[in-house]
Amino acid sequence: MKNDMLYKNRKYSRVVLLLLAAFGPACPGIFAQKPTVAQDTTSKIRVESSVIGEYFLRNGRYVQRLTDHVRLRQDSTLVFCDTAVIDQDDATLSGHVLIEQGDSVKIFADSAFYFGLTRQSDLHGEVVLINGRQQLFTNRLHYDLENKIATYREGATLSNGKSQLTSTYGYYHIREKEVYFKGEVLATDPEFTLRTDTMSFNTETQMVRFLAPTLISQRGSRIYCEGGFYDIENNFAEFDQNPQYERDGQRGRSRKMRYNGATKEYILEGDAYIEEPAAAREVRAETIRFNTDTEKAVFVGNVDYRDSTQAITGHEVRYDSRNKQYQLTGRGRVSDPPNIIEADSIDFNNELGNGLALGNVIWQDTASDYTLLAYRMDYNRHTEYLHAFGGFGGPGVQGRPLMKSLVNNDTLYMSADTLTSFKLDTLSDDRLLLAYPDVRIFKTDLQAACDSLTFSSADSIFRFFKLSRLPIIWSDTSQFSADTIRLLMKDKRVDRIWLRQNALVVNSADGQMFNQIKGRNNTVFFSENEAREMLVEGNAQALYYALDDNGAYLGVNETECSEMRLYFGNNQVEGIRFYTEPKGKFIPMKTAGNRESKKLEGFFWEKARRPQSLEDLLTP
Numbered sequence: 001m002k003n004d005m006l007y008k009n010r011k012y013s014r015v016v017l018l019l020l021a022a023f024g025p026a027c028p029g030i031f032a033q034k035p036t037v038a039q040d041t042t043s044k045i046r047v048e049s050s051v052i053g054e055y056f057l058r059n060g061r062y063v064q065r066l067t068d069h070v071r072l073r074q075d076s077t078l079v080f081c082d083t084a085v086i087d088q089d090d091a092t093l094s095g096h097v098l099i100e101q102g103d104s105v106k107i108f109a110d111s112a113f114y115f116g117l118t119r120q121s122d123l124h125g126e127v128v129l130i131n132g133r134q135q136l137f138t139n140r141l142h143y144d145l146e147n148k149i150a151t152y153r154e155g156a157t158l159s160n161g162k163s164q165l166t167s168t169y170g171y172y173h174i175r176e177k178e179v180y181f182k183g184e185v186l187a188t189d190p191e192f193t194l195r196t197d198t199m200s201f202n203t204e205t206q207m208v209r210f211l212a213p214t215l216i217s218q219r220g221s222r223i224y225c226e227g228g229f230y231d232i233e234n235n236f237a238e239f240d241q242n243p244q245y246e247r248d249g250q251r252g253r254s255r256k257m258r259y260n261g262a263t264k265e266y267i268l269e270g271d272a273y274i275e276e277p278a279a280a281r282e283v284r285a286e287t288i289r290f291n292t293d294t295e296k297a298v299f300v301g302n303v304d305y306r307d308s309t310q311a312i313t314g315h316e317v318r319y320d321s322r323n324k325q326y327q328l329t330g331r332g333r334v335s336d337p338p339n340i341i342e343a344d345s346i347d348f349n350n351e352l353g354n355g356l357a358l359g360n361v362i363w364q365d366t367a368s369d370y371t372l373l374a375y376r377m378d379y380n381r382h383t384e385y386l387h388a389f390g391g392f393g394g395p396g397v398q399g400r401p402l403m404k405s406l407v408n409n410d411t412l413y414m415s416a417d418t419l420t421s422f423k424l425d426t427l428s429d430d431r432l433l434l435a436y437p438d439v440r441i442f443k444t445d446l447q448a449a450c451d452s453l454t455f456s457s458a459d460s461i462f463r464f465f466k467l468s469r470l471p472i473i474w475s476d477t478s479q480f481s482a483d484t485i486r487l488l489m490k491d492k493r494v495d496r497i498w499l500r501q502n503a504l505v506v507n508s509a510d511g512q513m514f515n516q517i518k519g520r521n522n523t524v525f526f527s528e529n530e531a532r533e534m535l536v537e538g539n540a541q542a543l544y545y546a547l548d549d550n551g552a553y554l555g556v557n558e559t560e561c562s563e564m565r566l567y568f569g570n571n572q573v574e575g576i577r578f579y580t581e582p583k584g585k586f587i588p589m590k591t592a593g594n595r596e597s598k599k600l601e602g603f604f605w606e607k608a609r610r611p612q613s614l615e616d617l618l619t620p
Contacts, residue, residue, distance in 0.1 A: 045091055045116040046073045050084070063087045074116055077101050077145055081112075089116035097123065101145060105174055106130045109141070119145040131174055134203045135159045148174040158201065163189040163232060165201060177204040191235060191261060192218040206233035221247035221292075225257070235261025243268075247292070250276045254288070264293040272299075281307040285317075295322040303332075310336040324350035331360075336381060338367035338429075343377070353382035360392055365421075367429055368457050372419060374401035384431065385422040391618060400618055403433070407492045408529060412443045415617040416453070430458035437467065442611040445529055446494060447474040449609045450485070462487040473497060474610050478531060479506045480524065481604075497524040505534065506605055507544075513553060513597045514605060515544040515573065517566065534566040542566070543600055544573050546586070555591075556598055559584035 047053070051068030064086040066072075072079040072091065082095025091114040099107040099114075099121060110125020121143045129136040129143075129150055138156035143149070150172035157166040158179060168183030179201045187194035187208065196214035201207070208230040216223040216230070216237075225239035236259070243257035245266070255270030268274070268288040275282040286301025297319045299305065305312040305319070305326075314332025319325075328334070328346040344359025356378055357363075363372040363379075363386060375390025375398075391399015403414045416435035424430045436452035450464040450471030464471035464485040473480040473487065475494070482499035489495065499505070503522035507515040520538030524531050536542070540561050546554040561582035567575040578584070587598075611617055 044074065045079075045086060045089065045114070047071075047086070048073050048078075058087065061088070072114075074119070074145075077119075079114060090114065091116065099123075099143070099145075101148070104131055105148070107141070107143060107150075121145065129172065131172075131203065133160045136172060136179075150174065160203070160206070163187065178202050189232065191232075192216050192230075194230075205231070207231055210239070221245060223257070223259070228257075237261075249278050250274060252288070264291055266290045266292070279307060281305075294320075296320050310334060326350070338365055339381075339384070340364040340366065341377070341379070348381075350381075353380045355379045355381065361388065362392075363388070365431075368405075368431060370403055370405035372401060372403050372421075374419070375399065383422060386420065388419045389417065398620070400620065402617065403435075407443065407489070410444055412441065412446070413614055413617055414439065414441045414453075416440070424456070424458060428458070430456065432456050439464075440611050440617045442614055442617050445476060447611050448472065448487075449606075449611070460489040462489070469609075470502070472606055472609060475529075475531065477507055477509050479606065480504075480522075481506075481606075482522070494526045494529055496526065498522075499524070502602065503536070504600075504602060504604075506603065508597075508605065511605075513545050514599070514603070516600045516603055517542050517544075518600050518602065519564075531568050533568065536564045536566070538562065540564045540578075541600055542576065543598060545597075547572070553589050555586055555588040557584060557586050558598075 047064075047066060048071040050066035050070040053064065053066050055062045055064050057063070066084045066086070068082065070081050070084045072084060078100040079091070079093065080096070080098040080100075081093040083093070085092040093114060094111040097109040097112045099112070106129070107123060108126070108128040109123035112121055112123040114121045123141045123143065125139065127138050127141045129141065136150065136156055136158050138152045138154065140152060140154045141156070142151040144151075151170070153169040155166065155168055156170060157164055165179075165181060165185065165187040167181035167185040170179060170181040172179045180198075181201065182198050185194070185196045185199055194208070194214060194216045196210060196212050198212035199214065200209045200211060210225055210228045210230070213226050214224065223239060223243065223245045225241060225243040227241035228237065228239040228243070230237040239257040239259075240255070242253075244251070244253040245257065252266070252268055252272070252274040254268035254272040257269070258267040259265070260267075266289070270286065272285050272288040273282070274288055274290070283299055283303070283305040285299040285303045287299070289298040291297070299317040299319070301315065303312065303314050303317045305317060312326065312328065312332065312334050314328045315330035316328070317332065318327040318329065326348050328343070331342070331344055332346055333340065333342040334346060334348070340363070341355075341357055342362040343357035346355065346357045348355040356376075358376050361372070361374045361377045363374075363377055365371075372386070372388050373392035374388035375392065377386055377388045379386035388401040390401065392402060393399075400415045400417060401419045403419055405412050414435060416439045417437055418435070420434040421431055424432055433455040434452070435454075439448075439450045439453045441448035448464065448471070451467035451469060452465045454463045455461070464473070464487070466483050470481045470483065471485045473485060480497055480499055482503040483501035485500070486498040487494060487496070499522040501520065503519050505517040505522060505524070517534060517536055518541040519536035522537075523535045525533040540563055542559045542564060543556060545556050548554055559576070559578060559582055561578045562580040564579065564582070565577045566573055
């Protein structure tokens with residue numbers, strides 16, 4: 001009977017404890033005779049369940065201890081643990097602690113302090129905060145339930161499955177979905193590794209913002225900046241405040257830099273600069289775009305590109321480093337010593353050496369000291385071949401290319417429908433220039449016209465050829481013609497002219513009386529750009545007018561022989577030597593006639609073909 005009563009008392013005591021555990025401080029009158037005060041049950045910590053509950057006195061007030069499968073609630077927040085000690089508005093939690101706030105936030109810990117009045121919690125041990133895809137791991141965490149802000153100061157790692165961010169301390173604003181990391185920040189991702197001192201991360205947009213000097217390493221490249229953002233989800237980044245990068249021996253900088261992981265493209269904007277010291281290559285532009293997959297780059301705005309062999313300037317340059325090909329859009333200039341080319345557009349393949357320049361082309365050969373102007377020019381860097389046609393500044397291919405060169409402090413101009421130049425061999429710098437058809441030359445003291453022409457830098461000789469019309473050279477008041485003409489330049493002066501087959505030299509001071517020298521071959525020797533001596537070989541004939549001291553015509557001398565040598569001064573014949581049975585006669589002007597000059601067979605005086613100005617060279 002006694003045992004039955006003991007059993008009933010123990011059973012009754014357990015029921016009382018369970019009731020106390022269930023209602024807790026809501027029934028304080030059981031332990032003390034104090035008036036009951038109305039409680040705010042929506043903000044107080046409420047016990048929803050536990051296996052064991054008990055009360056004990058601490059500092060003159062009752063404290064509640066709950067054990068096994070403890071479940072507490074404050075508003076929409078649920079707390080689970082193995083043991084909870086509730087002291088008024090605060091709770092000490094231990095063993096498998098879990099705080100659930102709404103449907104999205106869960107915090108696991110080994111132990112925690114929960115402050116019900118301020119709705120704050122300090123969690124310890126192996127703490128894990130889970131919010132959607134994000135998981136925050138740390139050993140100590142302070143959580144503000146009212147504002148949904150988690151704070152750590154002893155190191156933490158944030159993971160979203162593929163990316164991890166660690167730092168010494170930080171702030172996780174769950175409501176704003178923003179995490180602030182400070183102190184030895186390290187971010188690792190399959191695409192990159194990031195180190196900085198301060199940064200933020202938006203868990204919803206997967207956006208990283210750089211708030212301090214930052215270094216990003218990514219597949220062989222490194223990027224430094226002091227501001228900007230990185231969109232992890234879309235693999236897109238923007239770097240500003242002194243951005244710089246290094247990749248495969250290449251370094252770059254600009255005012256702003258972007259990276260698009262989807263297209264593998266870097267974009268540098270504002271005073272953009274890239275250098276490759278190993279290749280002695282550098283480029284400056286307002287904007288630089290470079291694709292790491294295709295190895296193609298676009299430089300825009302005040303472009304200045306330089307490498308070990310050439311320098312390129314222009315508005316826009318496209319460069320394919322894999323195929324060694326570049327393209328200039330808009331006016332541009334390529335300096336490839338000894339050659340310089342400038343045009344409205346240029347396409348060039350470094351590997352093959354082929355180039356195409358279009359629109360107002362200017363080609364300079366600094367070694368040979370000449371310039372070509374044309375509408376279009378095809379060229380090869382390796383063979384130094386070039387082919388020019390079309391007029392400079394003219395519409396399309398209309399007009400004629402023009403060559404100019406400084407000769408004896410004066411400019412010599414030459415035009416033709418087509419101008420072609422190339423190296424004679426690979427062992428020297430000697431070049432051959434071809435001009436055809438309808439070649440015209442203008443210099444203030446020398447002009448020429450022929451069907452085709454060559455010039456060799458090896459011997460400095462112009463060669464004039466006949467197709468349908470005889471080549472002609474004019475010098476002051478003299479005209480030189482033959483089936484073939486050669487003109488030797490020496491020290492940039494006319495030194496000698498060879499007239500071969502049907503040679504004819506005509507001189508006239510007034511355009512009425514004509515001194516004439518004819519032979520199979522003539523050779524004219526120049527000094528100070530004036531004819532000083534002439535050798536006539538084969539069927540030599542001379543017809544020249546004698547003058548008195550006042551410049552009046554006395555008569556005409558006619559001479560024939562196999563060979564003669566003439567000496568000139570002030571554009572007049574000063575002396576003649578005749579060889580091998582010369583025959584001659586002097587005819588006074590009264591007999592010869594004053595109105596019309598005598599003429600040798602084959603005589604002609606060409607005025608229409610003689611260029612009088614630079615414009616005469618350019619008209620079709």
